[in-house]
Amino acid sequence: MTTLTPSSVPTPAPVTDVAAVVEETARLVTEHYVFPEVAGRIAALLRRRLAEGAYETDVAEELGAKLTADLQSENNDLHLCLKYHPEPVSPEQGEATMAAMRRRFDASLGGVPRVELLAGGTALLELAPALFPLAWAAEPLSAALTLVSRADRLVLDLRGNAGGDPETVAFVCSYLLDERTHLNTQYARVGERYDQFWSLPYVPGARFGGTKPVYVLTSANTFSAAEELSYNLQQLGRATIVGETTRGGAHPREGWTVHPHLEASIPVGRSINPVSGTNWEGIGVRPDVPCSAAEALDRALELAAGA
Template sequence: MMKARSLTAALLLTLSSGPALAQAEPPRAPRMPPRRAPPTSPGSERPAPRGMSKADRDAALTAIAAALRESYVFPEKVPAIIERLEQSRKAGRYDLEDAGVLSERITVDLQAASSDRHLYLNHDPVQYAAEQQRAEHGTPDEAAGPDELLRREALRDHHGLSEMKLLPGNLRYLRITGFEWVRDETGTVYDDAMRFLKDGDAIIIDLRGNGGGEHAAVRYLVSHFLDGDVLELTFLAGKNPPVQSRTLEHVPAGRLKGKPLYVLIDGNVASAGEAFAYDVAQFKLGELVGAKTVGAANNNRYVPIRPGFVLSVSFGRPVHAISNTNWEGVGVLPTVEAPPTQALETAQLLALKRLSEAPGVSPEALADYEWARLDVEARLRPTTVPVERLKSLAGRYGDFEVALREGSLWMMRPGRPDRRLSPLTADGLFAVDGSDMLRVRFKPKTMETLWRGAPAPRVYPRS
């Protein structure tokens, strides 16, 4: 589980100084729902669960109501939320000893009454203890140093940048599972990723399943696609002065402006994940491919609730510089709808088509894009070749032997491993499994081997 640090002291410290529209590190928005339980500190053990008494439940509900009255971002909704909780309490809905199930039921009621996906309750004694300590000591975030639990998870997750790969056609792919941020550490990881993306003909950033994280990571990422010092978001929190998030003046890897950009989204993208997608849409930085996102925009902080609960409370909201609103309750819509499981292939085809149609593209690049397109098309819309047709292609071609085994063609050559052939098109073009450099085309009396980048195929007559 990605745990955001307590925001109260940090935000108050930021807002108590400087102009009304201060440029500061913006509020953080934790992932939602939590991915997993946080790691315990070395040598420690998670406290054993105990049954919840009526006194425990009543005390927790009282504390939740107090936290909502104190800082919920939409005070006009608070009476209805508290009334919903009270009705459930009177109806016996919360008469449970299992704290985990109780937190789930309270979360359902909180979100039903508020339509706020950042308003939820977790039972987590480890995080409760950490938040309680911060609340009691009042230590500002900026002075406390990095939270070790956060840092350990960020290191294990590679700061949320889980996968980078080179796709055919020199499309550069980056998967971001969460916007994790450790000050003075995460930025260098993003720098390496941005340098990788910078050399691509087009960029694909995969946010599918990204439940959020910290806005500092979003700001760092989007700064690579915009000029410096561009107003992105303004954060509003009650009567406090607004806080601006502006793009960074300097990014070590350089800007990526102007490159074709495709961002993959789905119904599990939330919070900070949506913030980047919303930036892409509002600043018209590229295409959003997939399905509508969750619709959770509010900024939240954690409040310890006895015994062992942590309440996520929305205390502020972002306002985007272009739309003058945000994505709360409506989500971010794709510019190109696609089933999430096919969003990557859809984005690849869009990118390859755009690159192929660009003015001045070289014949070598065109051939490379076409080579890549055929592979993606085959994955998106697999070709099925009848067994009788496959059987007719089996035979000897020069030094090659082609045989039919269990419904697939196999290519064999003395001294070389056997290679399975997978159909790319219905007219006899096959991919060679295990190689993205070699393909095979069957003609009535010949078999051709096509090497990526080669000017002409090698022809082997059928004997």
């Protein structure tokens, strides 16, 4: 095994033109951010702060942190940020390489690191660290969801899940419902487009079904698509949410490279739940049974024992 010594660790490229990074970020926000009026105010703020000398640094990570604070100052949109990547970001991809995501996928057994039968016929299914692209995740998710379909009750652990693919959310929901159901609509600013997400009429393997008890565990780190999965099931009355209020990110995002180590992450749309007519942006998914994340599994098992 090769060990990197401090002298052999690549040094991130310095930021040689701060003004160009700030201006490109402001331009992208103006053109793509889901709320045009907010975008205009944020772009004006970035340009004003640049003129004031607030971004005087050649360290990419530091610049990213400063810009992120200002990007989120208007409405605390956690998907709106300048993400720092220790390794250079490919300009063609506009975000961290798919190879890095694939390594996380493989290391977590396809995003299903734990499937366990607990006492009393309750199955525990952990989905982490993300809901990976469905083209990858369908096989391990189908296997795991088919396995737990025989259980009397299901505990779905999303405490360590930081988000992912809305199509994967719909895929998981499909195993927990009996009929085709409208789950979510995503509005895209560009093109004024509305994309609906529904549970599937057919799934590989066996469904857990729409009647047996489901408990979803959440934490303050549960984010984005994992929040959608929790929120969808909660709004449909299909699951009891146990744990902490989630982080509160309901906006689908895209990424653009503005420096070899900096990715402008910009929300390009918003979620609209067909039941509530709104989403969890900024407020998080609020649990039906509030408790600490550490206590959530024990609390869910208590509920399951009484079901």
